[in-house]
Amino acid sequence: MKRGSRKELRQKAQALEYDRELLRGNTDSLLLYLINESGRIHGYRLIKEIQHRSEGFFQFREGTVYPALHKLESDGLIQGEWQVQPNGQQRRYYNITAKGQEVLLNRISMWFKFSQAMNLILSPENA
Amino acid sequence: MRVIDTYLNQIRSNLHLDTNTENKVIGELETYFQDKVEELRIEGFTEADATEQAICSFGRPRNLARLLYEAHSRGNWLEALLAAQPALLGAALFATHLWSQASALITAFSLLLMVTLLGWLKGKPNWLYSWIGCAFAPVLAVVFLSRNFVYQSIFKVVIGSGVSSEHVGLLLFLGLYAVAFWIVLAVVSRILKRDWLLVSFMLLPLPLLGIWITAIDGVGQVLFIRGLTVHQWDSSMVLALLLLSLSAVLFMRLRQRLSKIATLLVIGMGSTIIAGWSMLGANNFFNLLLLSSIPVFTVLFPAVLEILFVHQS
Numbered sequence: 001m002k003r004g005s006r007k008e009l010r011q012k013a014q015a016l017e018y019d020r021e022l023l024r025g026n027t028d029s030l031l032l033y034l035i036n037e038s039g040r041i042h043g044y045r046l047i048k049e050i051q052h053r054s055e056g057f058f059q060f061r062e063g064t065v066y067p068a069l070h071k072l073e074s075d076g077l078i079q080g081e082w083q084v085q086p087n088g089q090q091r092r093y094y095n096i097t098a099k100g101q102e103v104l105l106n107r108i109s110m111w112f113k114f115s116q117a118m119n120l121i122l123s124p125e126n127a
Numbered sequence: 128m129r130v131i132d133t134y135l136n137q138i139r140s141n142l143h144l145d146t147n148t149e150n151k152v153i154g155e156l157e158t159y160f161q162d163k164v165e166e167l168r169i170e171g172f173t174e175a176d177a178t179e180q181a182i183c184s185f186g187r188p189r190n191l192a193r194l195l196y197e198a199h200s201r202g203n204w205l206e207a208l209l210a211a212q213p214a215l216l217g218a219a220l221f222a223t224h225l226w227s228q229a230s231a232l233i234t235a236f237s238l239l240l241m242v243t244l245l246g247w248l249k250g251k252p253n254w255l256y257s258w259i260g261c262a263f264a265p266v267l268a269v270v271f272l273s274r275n276f277v278y279q280s281i282f283k284v285v286i287g288s289g290v291s292s293e294h295v296g297l298l299l300f301l302g303l304y305a306v307a308f309w310i311v312l313a314v315v316s317r318i319l320k321r322d323w324l325l326v327s328f329m330l331l332p333l334p335l336l337g338i339w340i341t342a343i344d345g346v347g348q349v350l351f352i353r354g355l356t357v358h359q360w361d362s363s364m365v366l367a368l369l370l371l372s373l374s375a376v377l378f379m380r381l382r383q384r385l386s387k388i389a390t391l392l393v394i395g396m397g398s399t400i401i402a403g404w405s406m407l408g409a410n411n412f413f414n415l416l417l418l419s420s421i422p423v424f425t426v427l428f429p430a431v432l433e434i435l436f437v438h439q440s
Contacts, residue, residue, distance in 0.1 A: 044162045063186035067194035
């Protein structure tokens with residue numbers, strides 16, 4: 001393998017790792033937002049919704065969504081309940097709690113402040 | 128679907144959660160796989176390929192089980208305080224020197240036993256395991272304190288000095304040993320099936336109590352005797368038991384298994400060293416090393432037992 005292509009691969013891997021880190025830090029907020037918006041939603045639908053809305057940019061590994069949902073539930077931010085489907089299958093639906101809504105509002109306001117500050121620094125006038 | 132069942136079983140065997148939570152988690156994942164495989168089949172995949180892809184998208188079962196464990200392993204503050212109660216109760220008995228009064232001791236152990244039995248019947252919440260460990264203490268104390276009587280009685284039976292009341296006593300004690308051994312073994316093996324770390328958490332107070340009872344026995348002051356000699360180690364016991372109550376709180380509040388193991392090891396060693404230093408006069412490096420190896424063994428041996436018995440079966 002040529003030196004140049006190895007460097008490119010390393011840069012791609014670093015960029016991918018950076019994306020993952022960003023996503024990992026904001027998974028809870030994304031999940032809370034979607035649960036709040038939908039009122040009631042199950043895990044598989046949430047995964048699809050995130051992929052669809054981010055136009056495929058956020059490629060969630062499904063294995064990370066369920067532990068994140070369970071952590072939110074054990075922290076009292078969402079509440080899960082089983083529902084029997086017409087085909088007899090049981091499905092777990094989640095809805096947001098009052099505490100979850102409060103946390104979500106804080107996170108959204110923090111995110112806007114953060115992204116505004118980032119934009120101010122990274123805007124072309126400052127370059 | 129057998130591949131998915133195997134995958135889910137691998138997750139289940141690494142979850143280390145109570146049965147209800149495990150069923151809830153596995154049930155939810157099962158539904159996910161049904162949805163995913165169905166979707167991929169509609170897209171044109173064969174069932175085998177769809178299954179393989181669905182499993183790939185989930186990652187390694189051990190990693191997933193670890194994340195799910197961390198999501199569920201943290202108890203709330205009330206549970207943490209409940210887990211700390213047996214050590215705090217012990218600390219209170221030593222701080223007030225009431226442990227040498229039969230009525231106080233019987234009341235404390237009755238409370239301990241009652242809560243333990245209630246907790247056991249009500250689904251064995253995580254805070255219960257520190258209570259179970261302390262509930263073993265009186266049984267082990269009776270076994271330890273009766274050992275001389277049992278040795279002597281066995282000796283008399285061997286040399287054949289005829290049937291006496293001692294023989295009846297011996298039979299009673301041997302019966303008690305058998306029952307105690309059976310109870311401890313049954314409880315440990317049952318908890319081991321769920322999580323070896325809970326066995327470690329449960330057994331953590333026993334080295335400290337073992338050192339204390341050895342020291343008390345060494346000066347010939349068995350239970351219910353008042354006096355300066357018998358209470359000279361009370362302050363060390365208070366300190367060591369407060370450390371154990373702190374370990375119970377941390378154990379309940381921490382999410383990661385490694386942090387929980389480290390807490391049990393460090394605080395277990397700390398309490399044993401305090402006890403050994405003041406009660407057994409262990410103040411040189413070799414003795415302290417020997418003492419600190421007892422909680423290390425107590426904390427890590429259940430892991431070995433799990434590998435040997437639970438995973439094998």
